[in-house]
Amino acid sequence: MSVESVFPRLEPLLPSVSKPIQYIGGELNSTVKDWDEAQVRWALMYPDAYEVGLPNQGVQILYEVLNEREGILAERTYAVLPDMEQVMREHGIPQFTVDAHRPVSAFDVLGVSFATELGYTNLLTALDLAGIPLHAVDRTDDHPIVLAGGHSAFNPEPIADFIDAAVLGDGEEVVLAISEVIREWKDEGRPGGRDEVLARLAASGGVYIPKFYDVTYLPDGRIEKVAPNRDGIPWTISKHTLMDLDDWPYPKKPLVPLAETVHERFSVEIFRGCTRGCRFCQAGMITRPVRERSIQTIGQMVDNGLKQSGFEEVGLLSLSSADHSEIGDVAQQLGDRYEGTNTSLSLPSTRVDAFNITLANEFSRNGRRSGLTFAPEGGSERLRKVINKMVSEEDLIRTVAAAYSHGWRQVKLYFMCGLPTETDEDVLQIGELAKRVIETGREVSGRKDIRCTVSIGGFVPKPHTPFQWASQLDHETTDERLRKLRESVQSDKRFGRAIGFRYHDGKPGIVEGLLSRGDRRVGSIIEAVWRDGGRFDGWSEHFSYERWAAKAAEVLEGTPVDLDWYTTRERDYDEVLPWDHLDSGLDREWLWEDWQDAVDPEGATEVEDCRWTPCFDCGVCPQMDLDIQIGPTGQKLLPLSVV
Amino acid sequence: MSNDGSRTLEGTPNPEAPNPQLPIVQKLRIRYAKRGRLRFTSHRDFGRAFERAVRRAALPIGYSSGFTPHPKISYAGASPTGAASEAEYLEIGLTQRLEPDTVRERLDEALPDGLDIMDVVVATPGALADRLEASHWRIRVPELPIENARQAVSAFEQQDEILVERMMKRGPKTFDIRAAVVSLRAESDPDEAACAILDLVVRHGTPSVRPDDVLVGLRSACGLATGQTPVATRLAQGPLDPETGTVGDPLAHDRDAS
Numbered sequence: 001m002s003v004e005s006v007f008p009r010l011e012p013l014l015p016s017v018s019k020p021i022q023y024i025g026g027e028l029n030s031t032v033k034d035w036d037e038a039q040v041r042w043a044l045m046y047p048d049a050y051e052v053g054l055p056n057q058g059v060q061i062l063y064e065v066l067n068e069r070e071g072i073l074a075e076r077t078y079a080v081l082p083d084m085e086q087v088m089r090e091h092g093i094p095q096f097t098v099d100a101h102r103p104v105s106a107f108d109v110l111g112v113s114f115a116t117e118l119g120y121t122n123l124l125t126a127l128d129l130a131g132i133p134l135h136a137v138d139r140t141d142d143h144p145i146v147l148a149g150g151h152s153a154f155n156p157e158p159i160a161d162f163i164d165a166a167v168l169g170d171g172e173e174v175v176l177a178i179s180e181v182i183r184e185w186k187d188e189g190r191p192g193g194r195d196e197v198l199a200r201l202a203a204s205g206g207v208y209i210p211k212f213y214d215v216t217y218l219p220d221g222r223i224e225k226v227a228p229n230r231d232g233i234p235w236t237i238s239k240h241t242l243m244d245l246d247d248w249p250y251p252k253k254p255l256v257p258l259a260e261t262v263h264e265r266f267s268v269e270i271f272r273g274c275t276r277g278c279r280f281c282q283a284g285m286i287t288r289p290v291r292e293r294s295i296q297t298i299g300q301m302v303d304n305g306l307k308q309s310g311f312e313e314v315g316l317l318s319l320s321s322a323d324h325s326e327i328g329d330v331a332q333q334l335g336d337r338y339e340g341t342n343t344s345l346s347l348p349s350t351r352v353d354a355f356n357i358t359l360a361n362e363f364s365r366n367g368r369r370s371g372l373t374f375a376p377e378g379g380s381e382r383l384r385k386v387i388n389k390m391v392s393e394e395d396l397i398r399t400v401a402a403a404y405s406h407g408w409r410q411v412k413l414y415f416m417c418g419l420p421t422e423t424d425e426d427v428l429q430i431g432e433l434a435k436r437v438i439e440t441g442r443e444v445s446g447r448k449d450i451r452c453t454v455s456i457g458g459f460v461p462k463p464h465t466p467f468q469w470a471s472q473l474d475h476e477t478t479d480e481r482l483r484k485l486r487e488s489v490q491s492d493k494r495f496g497r498a499i500g501f502r503y504h505d506g507k508p509g510i511v512e513g514l515l516s517r518g519d520r521r522v523g524s525i526i527e528a529v530w531r532d533g534g535r536f537d538g539w540s541e542h543f544s545y546e547r548w549a550a551k552a553a554e555v556l557e558g559t560p561v562d563l564d565w566y567t568t569r570e571r572d573y574d575e576v577l578p579w580d581h582l583d584s585g586l587d588r589e590w591l592w593e594d595w596q597d598a599v600d601p602e603g604a605t606e607v608e609d610c611r612w613t614p615c616f617d618c619g620v621c622p623q624m625d626l627d628i629q630i631g632p633t634g635q636k637l638l639p640l641s642v643v
Numbered sequence: 644m645s646n647d648g649s650r651t652l653e654g655t656p657n658p659e660a661p662n663p664q665l666p667i668v669q670k671l672r673i674r675y676a677k678r679g680r681l682r683f684t685s686h687r688d689f690g691r692a693f694e695r696a697v698r699r700a701a702l703p704i705g706y707s708s709g710f711t712p713h714p715k716i717s718y719a720g721a722s723p724t725g726a727a728s729e730a731e732y733l734e735i736g737l738t739q740r741l742e743p744d745t746v747r748e749r750l751d752e753a754l755p756d757g758l759d760i761m762d763v764v765v766a767t768p769g770a771l772a773d774r775l776e777a778s779h780w781r782i783r784v785p786e787l788p789i790e791n792a793r794q795a796v797s798a799f800e801q802q803d804e805i806l807v808e809r810m811m812k813r814g815p816k817t818f819d820i821r822a823a824v825v826s827l828r829a830e831s832d833p834d835e836a837a838c839a840i841l842d843l844v845v846r847h848g849t850p851s852v853r854p855d856d857v858l859v860g861l862r863s864a865c866g867l868a869t870g871q872t873p874v875a876t877r878l879a880q881g882p883l884d885p886e887t888g889t890v891g892d893p894l895a896h897d898r899d900a901s
Contacts, residue, residue: 258688310699
């Protein structure tokens, strides 16, 4: 039975909502497949506004991988803005896909990619608008399987009540495997209904079905254990790792929207994984091992992506792009290829060394040398050792001197506030560092107009990192430290305007902390906040800390736990963490030792990068029977085909 | 080609500027349509989509010099977001001469369906914007009785001034719409009986009178019933024939010259 488009009902309402272009679809390279010819149908959601969600690489890749397969169909849906939500409720229009405007409830799977926990309330809006019961236990065979992926899915416990399933890690292969299981089950006439298909998915050990696990608690509120509650369900669930990125050169057909979005460029992932070992960085920990794309595949993807999209900028993405074993050749050869073409290249530049300046120079042959970004993360040398960000002050000064002497006028520095063992003094060092940067810049360039922008984010401890046991700094102290820092910089008239500050107050970080390290009891808080109107928590104009704090207090009243318990409390070695049954490949013992090395009162011990030094036993490779995949290949970019 | 328009081009490359660019040797005028759901494309959205289409079509587009080179594309008289159009116009500057038909095919292929290239001609001297004197609109209003539409139109014709208010960038502004309206007729929709069609020719000016403004005026001053959300389509844009009150083809002059 075909499913009707809601567009005829939607169209007359579009003139009354803001930016209607975000709801019409029709992007270049988007696909609408025949509904009846597909046996397995996916609605892929990025739970934020279209302008944020459309450029998301994960969704674009899975959309293409799924649609390439015969018998599988994938469409996209995004969080609708509050004005649209209201219009849809008034007119009874369900959550729809932007491709063919089909109701999300008609699909077999609603796959939601969570890059951040702050999209959880938007999931509830989408489910509710779609007419899908919020709680997994209330769903019937007619409802889609609600599947969570993305980095936040490494601890999906706070949304365990609302999702049917979660997958950890790279999605390319597992979405196809899931499709096969669903296809088979449908072919057989859906034996055993919803629970049977979920059980088949769970049996593989690669799909987490929360409702097949019971969580019990100790009298003090800590978790006693997490155990399967039926036969054939594995005790732990493993993450998925795509090997050989050259075999998966997606996106091949990048989506090009009509609407303006947050990233107006074509992005090529030049590697996955990171072994720098920054202890705060969840992305670096959960995406191991390092897997590089070869220089030739990168060159082909850049060429193809530009031709397919018409974008004029290419971003070379990864967690630390300057670490690619052949980045120098990539930069120089791409620089040669696009010299004089009005095509620009960009590299998220965060590595602090002079080599990065060489790269940046290659990438700015055509354009202006406006700003460079570095991420020392910690203000003092001592703190940088604690977080294993091995950058000395001299490295940083040498690097910025090189930047300013090559004509760059502005340097942006990223830091965090609230790191383990941090004191006021560590944070005040950020200001001293910024002053030295300006002094150095003035000296080497002989100019007065150079600037340094300091961006500070609040540190939020994340699951599957050595800091997963850490106490999060309360928001009052965070704000107080940042106030002192600001005062100390502004009181020095020599630098007043040359140093800019960007930071947020500490409150959103506390809610992110609650959602990051929360357990299943946090689900009721999310629901209460959503019922009270909570939406778009990643947007400062919509976010309300007071609402979250009030609902947390309300929901947790009479229990041994509260908001502080989830956030500012340090955990012990033997506490069962909510995500301990979800296996990121990292060895828990190694994580604990690394945590202890970080906070050693004698001073932190640093860990090298296994790209260049021997293995330091984080556990991922042996656990998953993998190895790092790096070059150099010694190859060159292939010449471009003539148009 | 007798006239490539290169004499009228601004932007002689400055060898001192960063990123010196190739000179423009051909200027083309393009008519395009905004159809179906892509009528919700705003002017800015269209600009981005068109620049990308130019690059996908690998046209030898000219760029301005300087730190942030911009492609040589200029737009004339864009329709409001939400209005469909069969007659939007822009000009591009190329660094190599191409057959206009080749450009039309390549651009149309590179644009999403619904943003369609209708016509490409080599520009002759004189500003295109000066030739866009008036617009011919067709406004379809579902669930509006035709009798009511006819009465409202005749009430409209009997007035010398009809003031409407519109939100501008600097706040609400009240202006007359009556003087700019050259003709206004109500017709029934041959396809759907319950639907009225308003045929409107309006002279361009400042502020420009849009179909929405006319509907607002018809409702507030002429007793037009509300009906469902109307859809306006610009059928033509060009020189206004003072005798007949019809809108001509702004590219006729360029086409005749080639």
